[in-house]
Amino acid sequence: MRTPLSWLRDFAPFQTDLATMAATLDELGLVVEGIERVGEGLGDVSVARVTEIGAIEGADRIRRVVVDAGDGAVEVVCGAFNFGEGDLVPLVRAGAVLPGGVEIARRTMRGVVSDGMLCSGRELGLTHDGEGLLILTDIDGAVPGQPLTDALGIEPDVIFDITVEGNRPDAWCMAGIARDLAAALHVPFSMPEPGAGSGVAGPAVETLASAVVEAPELCPRLTVRVATNVTVGPSPRWLARRLLLAGMRPINNVVDASNYVMLELGQPTHPYDLDRLGGAGLRIRRARRGELLTTLDGVRRTLGVPGTGLGETGEDCVICDADDTVVGVAGIMGGESSEISPATRRVLLEAAYFSPMAIARTGKRLRLRTEASARFERGCDPWGIDRATDRFFALLSSSSPSLSVAAGTLDVRGEVPRPVVVPVAVGAVNALLGTALSSEQVTALLEPLGFACTPAGETGESDLLTVAVPTNRPDIRPAPEGVADVAEEVARTFGYSRIDRHQPTWPEPGGLSDRQRDRRLVRQVLFGLGASEAWTPSFVADEDHRRIGLGGPAVEVTNPLVTAERFLRRAQLPGLLRALAYNADRRQGAISLFEIGTVFSMPDDSSATATERAGAGGARGVRLPVERELLSAVFGDESSDARHAVAAWHVLRETLGLVGVRAAQGEGPAGAGLHPSRSAQLVEGSAATPLGTLGEVDPSVVASFGLGERRVGWLEVDLGRLLDRSVVSRRSELSRPVSRYPSSDIDLALVVRDEVPADRVAEELARAGGDLLESVTLFDVFRGASVPEGSRSLAFRLRFGALDRTLTDGEVGELRRACVDAVLQAVGATLR
């Protein structure tokens, strides 16, 4: 909110320096976003009348202009074209200074001497218009030679640009900001009387207009006042100037007075042309389903229709004339039909208190937010209406002197919020804030804000205060919540920065969970394997899923930013391939990437994600999507393929000490988008719980992401399962003794048919080797001439040993034979 200092001074005699004022406003939570000085440095600018305009030979962008400066003619060269002879314009003579300190020098351009400069509004810091000169012709009483500041009635001023928080409708006006600031700076604050003119008594209002409220829940209070003998015209210069400084465009004296009152007191009002209101009265009701209204912005709006969003009941409060024709969306925007026009002679002023939630609801559904609705939806002061209407008529009478204000007010009341009284124990305030304030201190902090504090205890020892909350503070709730609200007011005026800081301690230790520690470890493993961590989009297109052959539904976003990308990802593979392709396009494609992130699938009956906890909006029984945390890795380095993925899995498994997880190759499809004969599912052995996938991305999928013909290794695990110790067991923590006797190695080259997986052979060897077998390691694979077609030679190294002795050659020979026999029997493997 643009807040002129001069306006604040109507309420309190602020003399503090600007920096302190700004810092104090900040401390109050009225954040100063900017400070602007206006009307300064205009001392050298005067009004001049254009008397002659001539072309300059050889120049078409500049002209020679002669002006009457009051004390004689001045010739200047000017590049603007938006004026003619006889116009009044601002002049700065050579040797003088523009606002901002630029000195104007005498110059000669194309042989013409320029003795000064004619200025635009922007050059003078008065308007944002820099296109042409600031035209002063229509300014009442402006004459050549007059200082510009006199002509415009400008006094140097300061504008604070203040952001007011959503819970402080009271501070969203000049009076409110002045009240807070005065309290913090210990300056007396007073609300000036509305001024002369408000009390002019005409005929009784009842004889001129009527007011009916049919929806008192939506409009708990409606007041209607009427003035006759209105002369619609421009506002007084000081008033128009203040509106401009506050960022509003002056329109006419009636509309300006209404806007002025809103800016000053925070109460929106709406003036109607009484003679254009059917039946000379107002009626407030719920909109009928599908009712239409063209609002002042020229948009035709459909009312009374439920929206698609949560809580959008379609209950709209509308203002009708007495003949039941809709003339406005209550508290948000009026219609075109009853606007104030130059011909208006009788004004009906509506000032009401609307239910904040009703205004918010309608505003949200119509996507319509105005200065008025923003204030109503936060909550105006239902008891501040009378002051606002008094002020309106006082302002209007100054520009419409024969104005006659009808006696009395039509005041229709439903359940108007009553003043809130909060019993506040000072001890509770101190306990919440960590302060040691006395009852007197608390009272002294609250009273300047309009709170009335009275000691509630019979004896002086009680620390209980009865705090009467002013009605312009809808943010202060009744007890018990209200105690916290009052405490915030105490803290605010005391100063947050003056509250001592204290570092709390507690006996419970902090720390990461097992899952969180393991997740960090998983990352470190991937880094060690040369993979970098990516962050790919959660929102994907249908095509991303289709391209990897992932059918079935995905969770859909109702209001996506990009229409195509309206699904929550079910897999991280598309995102990672895209990231690889992005880098490949920049000739840096030989990389490995991984991501640890969430994938989503449709709610699942078996999952325990259903929530029974419901909001008033009807979330009861809603099921949330199933979320899984996946580690997904693509190995795209030169010569990377499924082998790298296998090695990565090996390191990961060993690092975490996972037991009993195996790659179930050939036991069903590995996963969407994967190479069918170079990939496998990872499963927990005993329960066959799927834990992830391992292998290589399908080459056609790789190609479809623009990566050409290359192999991309793949590893993915569901961390929720893999790291859950109740699903996958870990290696025992207990130590095993190490033998002090030398062990014996035996190498076996076995010819095994291709269909038999190598780990099947290793399992048999391990079983046959028994307790004395320390390890089985595959160290060579050979296919070629000396091995029959359809088979390969697998070379295993078997290490035997015992804790208590060196094995004899005989024992080792026996074990070797047992192993060879076992694999021959089980899988038909023969010694090469």
Next chain:
Amino acid sequence: MTEAAGAETLDAAALESAGAERLRAAQSTEQLAEAEAAVLGKRSPLALARAALGALEHEERKRRGGQLNDVRTRLSLLAEERRAELAGLERRRDLEADRLDLSEVVLASVTAPVERGHMHLVTRTRDALEDVFVGMGFSVAEGPEAETDWYNFEALNIPPAHPARTMYDSFYLQLGEPETVVLRTHTSPVQIRLMESAVAEGSLPIHAVMPGRCFRRDTPDARHLPVFHQIEGLVVDRGITFADLAGTIETFTTAYFGPDIHSRLRPAYFPFTEPSAEYEITCTICRGSGCRTCSSTGWIELGGCGMVDPAVFTAVGIDAASWSGFAFGFGIDRCAQMRHEIADMRALIENDIRFLEQF
């Protein structure tokens, strides 16, 4: 039907069935190409039959020509089908020929890259933040990214149509009634879940931080991403005060940003805390002397905080007479942006290796 017409039909039908048989017999795409040439090519019986039509009368030519054209169309379609079928078979065959027994990978023969991979800057920042808070006695809590309206808004004292909802432009999911399931706009729902379960299990107090991914419907620009990360903190214990909050914020600030970076709180509004505060820190660029980044104030905004609102305690069933608490929150990505002077936040989602490998 005349005898002659019957013979002609037979003729066309015979051509079709012989052609179809030939096409179906193809066992590879090469064989199919040959079969196509034989069945549909210039010297095929079909082409010859068409050529022979020239000798017939106009009406007759038209009728038989139509028959033969239909046969040709059907055979072409069949060839297409067969081609797709064979391509699929061949692809499967190629993939099968490319088979690798994952268990016969000789680990010792796999050459791993010598380069080490790099941690994403968001993770690095998150870990660093977690570590500071863990050192201060906090545990780390997590929760789902899709939430019900209750957890994301209502339990946090933001009922439907509350104006404060405009502070959090949400993505809604097509599940249940409209706008009942949202992608969480902050990690505060984790606070609600934590408090609910602590009440259910009788395990209060709570001292936890909750980092995680959040979603707001903001158009991406240099300072905003619609998908971003936040870390919040929650303490619910006996006798917790605003002074404890201010102290915790200050301890964290100097621990994470360095000893010459301090914090200050100023009044603000959040529906779920009361009193509420905006949390600012000494500008990390100019160290408080004033620069463009901090608009010459020496301070930059980091996040919000406050004492847990009594309405929130009521929603989760905590007795506000016995327990009090504070909460705070700020952006992880924003922290990373400040600390590492990242001009454009979008660098975080590009996954350009030249960016990733700097950290």
